[in-house]
Amino acid sequence: MTTVADSSDDEINPVTMLLLNQNDDLSEQKPEAVPTLVQHQTYHLNSVNSTVVIRQLPSQGLSFQLWPAATTFVKLLDSYNPSNTDSFSAAVTNAVTTVNCRKRLRILELGSGTGVVGIAASAILGADVTVTDLPHVLPNIKFNADVNASVVGPRGGGVHVAALSWGKVEEMEAVGREYDLIIGSDVVYHDNLYEPLIETLKFLLLGDGEKVFLMAHLRRWKKESGFFKKVKKWFRVDLVHEDGPSDGSRTGVVVYRFARKDAVFR
Structure with missing residues (x-):
């Protein structure tokens, strides 16, 4: 098992950097x-x-678009196969x-966009998946969940929107901790959100049991190394998958597993 090292600030892929606006995803559009x-x-x-169809609304902000880590x-x-x-x-x-x-299986997705x-996880694994994001993003997520209900249903799964x-305690408590797996993709993109994300992971992962957070990530900004330095004070972080570079990029999507530091994996 490879433990993720601190990312070098020199390894940046300007081709795939997001053009972030300070207001994107931080307040209602x-x-x-x-x-x-x-x-x-x-x-x-x-x-x-089966085929999943996803509606994007690019003019509404980053959360209404699809990004490479989600595809990976x-x-x-x-x-996935249990024998893999x-x-x-x-x-x-x-x-x-x-x-x-x-x-x-009960799954929670953070920053669902x-x-x-989450919809694919429910369809493939037959899981009850709670997809979450900021309030103004939820109507589009619900639209996509409803459109794909016929794909999710046959395996017995369900998609719930919340x-x-x-970092908001009342909302974290409303969503709860009773999940078997936490997932997310392209959630490390704005340094103002690093501490709130870490607080959310502490709430979800540092209780009873050995739950993990699987996070797909495409590095775009030098400052992202700061997130990993902070998060490794609290969690064991392992690299569990890595795509090769594509489309002229210097980096590919990677997937990390976050868990309690005392977690033991087979």
């Missing part, structure tokens, strides 16, 4: 201020022979085995 451009992306899930996460879920020996599959299998007599990863502003 005003839909009437800009035309609403609607785009659709389809994902064929070979494992369940969906592909990994689609290739790779580290990503092992992390999912470990969560599945904790279900015991319950009928379904369009909801594609507001979760990282």
